[in-house]
Amino acid sequence: MDLQGGCETDEALAKWAVGDLLSENLEEFSLHVESCPQCQARLAEMEVQTDDFVQSLTMISLADLSKAEAEMEIASKAGTVAFVCPMPANPPKDFYQATLNPPCLLGPYEVRGLIGRGGMGEVYEAKHLRLDRSVALKVIRGYRLDDPTSHDHFLKEMSNAGKLDHPNLVRAYDAWEADNCLYLVFELLExxxxxxxxxxxxxxxxxxxxxxxxxxxxxxxxxxxxxxxxxxxxxxxxxxxxxxxxxxxxxxxxxxxxxxxxxxxxxxxxxxxxxxxxxxxxxxxxxxxxxxxxxxxxxxxxxxxxxxxxxxxxxxxxxxxxxxxxxxxxxxxxxxxxxxxxxxxxxxxxxxxxxxxxxxxxxxxxxxxxxxxxxxGLVFGPLLVRPFRDALGPNEKNPPGTALLPKEGNGEAKEDPLERGTPSKNSSHEKVKSEARKPFVMKMVTIPAGSFEMGASVGDDAPQENEFPTRKITFAKPFQMGTFEVTVGQFTEFVEATGYKTFAETSGSGGWKASTSSSWGTQNRDYNWSSPGYEIAPTLPVTMVTYKDANAFCAWLSKRDGQKFRLPTEAEWEYACRADTTSIFPFPIEDRDSYCWSLRNVKETVYPRPVGIRQPNPWGLYDMTGNVREWCHDWYNENAYKQSYETAPNGPPLGSLRIYRGGCFMDLDLFLRSSHRSYIPPDQVLNNQGFRVLKE
The missing domain is CATH 1.10.510.10 (Transferase(Phosphotransferase) domain 1)
Known part of the structure; x- marks a missing residue:
């Protein structure tokens, strides 16, 4: 210990003041300073250079501690709630100011509380008031509301989120603006x-x-x-x-x-x-x-x-x-x-x-x-799928390979609605080709002229934002709609006649086989319309066709028959689906399983059934809801219904996503409603996606 006239040196006093003095006699040093008036006076006059840690401690206020406590609480939730991002290195003064003040309302949502915040956004737990659904609602951070770059980033995130539908990606439900606040709504993750x-x-x-x-x-x-x-x-x-x-x-x-x-x-x-x-x-x-x-x-x-x-x-x-x-x-x-x-x-x-x-x-x-x-395509070998006949139940009168049609009450196979023979044993694309020799006649139903209210039905407790506002649409002339969805047998004839190759066959990406929970269950580069991940037959609806593939079929059929065939617009589709009904579904809900194939009756056997074996709607159209989803002509726009039908009868002039309607074998009631609108990229290849034709 250095002493100066019995007292410590200035250097030692300065180190002792900030806790940097290393000495075996530290206790003795401290006792001396505490009892020595001269050392205390020298300390009072000394400008001690505190280190960074001490300086940071002296700057902490009670308000800072409260803010830190709040931030720690949010950080502790980061492991159980999505969307928490790191703090910026130098947060602005209003960094801790929340954008919303829950409980409050934002559009159709009741905002309940802050879940987490990041450098750009804040996420709140909210509830859709009409759908009674808990969601995660994301908004731009308050201090970034006037930042055009943040605004553009958020708009891009909204656009990207709308394209995604995969079980391993968080799903977006809604995106809108209310009270000058952009918001994006996701599933609430647990x-x-x-x-x-x-x-x-x-x-x-x-x-x-x-x-x-x-x-x-x-x-x-x-x-x-x-x-x-x-x-x-x-x-x-x-x-x-x-x-x-x-x-x-x-x-x-x-x-x-x-x-x-x-x-x-x-x-x-x-x-x-x-x-x-x-x-x-x-x-x-x-x-x-x-x-x-x-x-x-x-x-x-x-x-x-x-x-x-x-x-x-x-x-x-x-x-x-x-x-x-x-x-x-x-x-x-x-x-x-x-x-x-x-x-x-x-x-x-x-x-x-x-x-x-x-x-x-x-x-x-x-x-x-x-x-x-x-x-x-990295693992090769046969893909084992449960044959379609397993779900329908083969018996002596319907041995494997011929039990592709459901049985009547007497156990006999129901008549083929397309007047085609059922496939023989070991059904395959080659067998379909050999049986599809007689040119098919596309069966059509005449849809009468008339009017209907397009959009969410009165009394529907699950309407979607894109189904509003409802609008009255009138068709001055009748038109004809395909009685059934286009089948594998019909598409086979088109392929044989033209040598056409679908997008799935030429892209090298194949297609996606649906699961019970997602259209994007399994991708395989070998999946296409003739090998969709389940055993095919002429009477099954064709799937794994893109919007372009469906239009190519319509163009060929128009040329072959000398008449104009095309995909229906979504207005034409909904009018034909409703068939003069105004209810949520085009059938009595208690008789749902008599009219459509959905997840309720296919259970784990997620693949389509032969067309025309459920009851038709009041105008004689089969499988308008369930079985497979159906391409429509229109581009998708969530605000399409805000424009008068007369100004855009064919839907929006531009877009990146195409409309499909009708739900499918893996869907439940929400997607089976007459008013439900869905959309995917036009080149998407799914084995729950098909189409039917309209004849002008």
């Missing part, structure tokens, strides 16, 4: 984020790592197929729901581009998860950027695997996982796996390796991985 599961709880296994990777990859495949790049994949943007489903969300930074023409953008993303080309702006942002971010997430998860699992796992297997993460996060994009499909192939290798801790007997994620890989 679960925990990967940030919480692997970063705080740290009780996860390698099985959980695989679950997360499979789910994220499935969602990314859908995004990339739509030419969208997420640009902000990180643990806090992925949730594991209570049922085990993995959900990727927050599309605020998502960017769209054509393959090979990806944009450059600097610094938009989250540090630690952005690819170098994204952070530095020195390269194009594309699918490889998302793969880098996913690799960072994988690294994060591997660090959060519980100690017991690490001990039980072989070091070589863990190194394999770490090696995959390293390759996904290479600085040079050319050295990373080049597609999400390639990452899926790596996951398949690990599945075969049976890393300890993985629950092979459960089979849920294993099946998901296998189907995901089949969708990319």
């Amino acid at each position: 679960g925990k984020s990967l940030q919480l599961l692997f970063g705080q709880e740290k009780n996860q296994t390698l099985n959980d790592v695989m679950d997360a990777m499979v789910g994220i990859c499935a969602g990314l495949l859908h995004l990339h197929n739509l030419n969208l790049i997420h640009c902000d994949i990180k643990p806090s943007n992925v949730m594991k729901l209570s049922d085990g489903t993995i959900k990727l969300f927050d599309f605020g930074l998502a960017t769209g581009a054509k393959p090979g023409k990806y944009p450059k953008r600097l610094g938009a993303g989250t540090k630690g998860y952005m690819a170098p080309e994204q952070e530095k702006g020195d390269g194009a942002i594309g699918p490889l950027s998302d793969i880098f971010s996913l690799g960072c997430v994988l690294k994060f998860m591997l660090k959060g695997v519980n100690a017991k699992c690490r001990e039980e796992s072989k070091s070589t297997e863990l190194r394999d996982w770490e090696s995959l993460a390293e390759r996904m996060t290479k600085t040079d994009p050319r050295e990373r796996p080049q597609t999400v499909a390639a990452v899926c192939a790596e996951l398949e290798k690990r599945k075969r390796g049976k890393i300890p801790g993985w629950s092979w007997q459960k089979g849920s994620w294993v099946a998901a991985l296998a189907l995901l890989l089949l969708g990319t």
Whole structure:
């Protein structure tokens, strides 16, 4: 201890004042200062240079502490609620000022409370007053409301969210503006984020790592197929729901581009998860950027695997996982796996390796991985599907291969509505071709002239925003609508006559097989109209046809028959579907199963049934609701009904999505309503999507 006349030196006093004095006699030093008037006087005159930590402590007020407490409460919810983003490095003064003041109303929503906030947006729990549905409602942060860039980003997020419908991506329900406030409405997620599961709880296994990777990859495949790049994949943007489903969300930074023409953008993303080309702006942002971010997430998860699992796992297997993460996060994009499909192939290798801790007997994620890989064409071999006859029940009079029509009460097969023979054993495209020799006659029903109220029905407790306002539409002349949906047999004749190749056959992407919960259940590059993931027959409605494919059929039929055939507009479709009814459904709801195929009666056997075997609507049209969804002529616009029908009888002049109507075999009541409007990209290939024709 340095002494100055029995007292401490100025340097020692200064260090002691800020807690930096290191001395074996610190206690003696402190006692001396506390009892020495001279040292105390010198300290009072001394300008002590406090360190940064002390300075930061002296700047904290009670208001700061309250704000920090509120922020910590929000951060604690980050693991159970979506859309929480990191704080900006230097938050503005009004950063903590909420945009909304719940409880309050915003459009048709009752806003109940703040869930979380990020650098750009805030998310509230809300309830749709008419639908009685709890939702997550996202708005722009208050301090960004006047920022045109934030406004444009939010509009782009609204546009991107509307294109997505996949079980591993959060679903958007609504997007609108009320009280000068833009808002975006999502499903309200119940679960925990990967940030919480692997970063705080740290009780996860390698099985959980695989679950997360499979789910994220499935969602990314859908995004990339739509030419969208997420640009902000990180643990806090992925949730594991209570049922085990993995959900990727927050599309605020998502960017769209054509393959090979990806944009450059600097610094938009989250540090630690952005690819170098994204952070530095020195390269194009594309699918490889998302793969880098996913690799960072994988690294994060591997660090959060519980100690017991690490001990039980072989070091070589863990190194394999770490090696995959390293390759996904290479600085040079050319050295990373080049597609999400390639990452899926790596996951398949690990599945075969049976890393300890993985629950092979459960089979849920294993099946998901296998189907995901089949969708990319990386696993070869026959795809086993339950034959259609299994659902209808073969018997002695209807052996396998001929039981493709339902049975009457006496057990006899019902008459073929198209007057075609039923397929023989081992039905296939070749067998359909051999049977479809006699030119078909397209059966039509004359739809009378008249008027109807288009849009949400009176008394409907589940109307959608795009079904308003209702409007009266008059058809001065009758027209003819196809009695049935266009069938496999009819489409076969078209293909044989023209050599036409559908989009699914030429794109190399194939199509999507529906599950009980999503139109995008499984993708396979070999799926197309003649191989849709279930056994085909001439009387089944044709599926996996795009809007262009359907129009090509109409053009061929028009030329063959010398009459004008086309797709119906959605006004014509709804008029024909309602058939002079004003109720929610074109049939008595208690007799629903007598009129349509839906998830209520197909159960787990999710594929279409032969046309014309349920009851027709009052005008003699079969399967207008259920069985398969039907393309309409119109572009989709959520505000289409605000324009008079007379000014745009064929719908909006431009758009990016096409209308389909009618619901399908995997839908429930909401989609079976006469007024329900749905939309998808015109080149989407789904095995629940078909069409019927209109003749002018």
